Amino acid sequence: MRINGIKYRTIWFENNTVKIIDQTKLPHKFIIKDLKTVSDAINAIKVMEVRGAPLIGATAAYGMVLSIIENNDQSFLKKSAQDLINSRPTAINLKWAVDRMTKKLSGVNSEKILELALNEANEICEEDIKFCENIGLNGLKVIEEIYNKKKDTVNILTHCNAGWLATIDWGTATSPIYHAHQKGIKVHVWVDETRPRNQGANLTSYEFNEEKIPNTVITDNAGGILMQRGQVDMCIVGTDRTLSNGDVCNKVGTYLKALAAKDNNVPFYVALPSSTIDWNIKDYKQIPIEERNSDELSYVEGIDKDNKVTKVRIYPPKSKAMNLAFDITPAKYVSGLITEKGICEASERGLKGLFK
Ligand code: MRU
Numbered sequence: 001m002r003i004n005g006i007k008y009r010t011i012w013f014e015n016n017t018v019k020i021i022d023q024t025k026l027p028h029k030f031i032i033k034d035l036k037t038v039s040d041a042i043n044a045i046k047v048m049e050v051r052g053a054p055l056i057g058a059t060a061a062y063g064m065v066l067s068i069i070e071n072n073d074q075s076f077l078k079k080s081a082q083d084l085i086n087s088r089p090t091a092i093n094l095k096w097a098v099d100r101m102t103k104k105l106s107g108v109n110s111e112k113i114l115e116l117a118l119n120e121a122n123e124i125c126e127e128d129i130k131f132c133e134n135i136g137l138n139g140l141k142v143i144e145e146i147y148n149k150k151k152d153t154v155n156i157l158t159h160c161n162a163g164w165l166a167t168i169d170w171g172t173a174t175s176p177i178y179h180a181h182q183k184g185i186k187v188h189v190w191v192d193e194t195r196p197r198n199q200g201a202n203l204t205s206y207e208f209n210e211e212k213i214p215n216t217v218i219t220d221n222a223g224g225i226l227m228q229r230g231q232v233d234m235c236i237v238g239t240d241r242t243l244s245n246g247d248v249c250n251k252v253g254t255y256l257k258a259l260a261a262k263d264n265n266v267p268f269y270v271a272l273p274s275s276t277i278d279w280n281i282k283d284y285k286q287i288p289i290e291e292r293n294s295d296e297l298s299y300v301e302g303i304d305k306d307n308k309v310t311k312v313r314i315y316p317p318k319s320k321a322m323n324l325a326f327d328i329t330p331a332k333y334v335s336g337l338i339t340e341k342g343i344c345e346a347s348e349r350g351l352k353g354l355f356k
Pocket of ligand 1: 051052053091159160161162163167173199240251265
């Protein structure tokens with residue numbers, strides 16, 4: 001995807017350093033940051049300089065590479081793996097990527113370990129790009145179908161950022177939109193602001209602007225009225241963990257959008273690569289839901305009239321705040337799962353049909 005017309009990936013490896021786009025600075029500043037140690041990678045995930053399920057998985061994979069560069073020792077690598085997994089609890093891609101690296105590297109004591117690690121981390125990224133591209137091609141069919149019936153702009157609502165900034169390239173929920181736009185289908189996206197960190201307003205809208213895709217930021221609570229007015233043709237969101245029964249864990253607020261979509265007969269799709277499927281947990285109540293610092297709610301950051309980024313408190317210091325970062329949308333509210341292998345019903349039968 002492009003920033004100022006220049007093609008970028010969200011993460012890459014160069015001169016023993018992992019390069020990331022610091023997402024805490026977007027949309028006001030575009031800063032490429034260096035990660036040189038495993039602690040740098042852990043911190044980048046924790047403070048959300050990198051975020052989005054597939055991208056935190058890729059960062060953790062490169063974190064394992066950094067761990068080897070720092071100290072080529074199996075017990076250090078084991079500890080790094082655990083610390084990386086613990087850096088954020090909800091997105092399953094993090095554990096998936098670290099487990100994949102561990103399987104490749106455990107017990108390897110030769111000099112070859114660094115080459116093996118780098119190849120595997122690069123492979124995780126290449127695979128994610130291919131998967132996201134295929135998600136786009138598969139999801140494009142749904143948008144095309146609506147466009148062929150409507151013969152007018154397709155209005156799509158999305159929540160949070162499941163765009164290329166959350167992956168390596170293309171994004172998951174955004175990939176069908178990028179593909180539709182490239183094919184000349186008229187699309188317009190309602191972008192949920194996504195309080196408290198505003199990933200929709202700060203990141204999704206930013207990347208659509210860069211790709212010249214018409215979009216409008218709305219408050220998180222506006223989706224319902226827009227659906228009642230017939231101004232939303234479909235919803236597409238991403239996910240941090242989808243269970244084998246089709247239940248979807250995603251950014252808090254997704255569930256309420258799915259309920260409104262159901263009540264208004266608006267198709268509600270979830271886009272995901274297979275690395276986001278948790279085949280082990282059977283009950284959504286077992287998914288660890290991240291609770292982040294309440295300061296993320298009570299302070300907002302923006303740019304002032306002198307072009308300076310400033311942070312201000314928006315409610316009384318005595319008010320208590322709770323910051324749950326994710327929620328669960330039960331499978332019954334999901335019209336379909338858009339994966340790299342095709343679109344399936346949000347159910348065990350649907351998922352197992354695609355992923356044997
Ligand atoms: O807290 P975040 O910004 O990491 O949450 C991201 C999301 O909820 C995305 O929708 C999800 O990771 C899918 S990314 C393709």
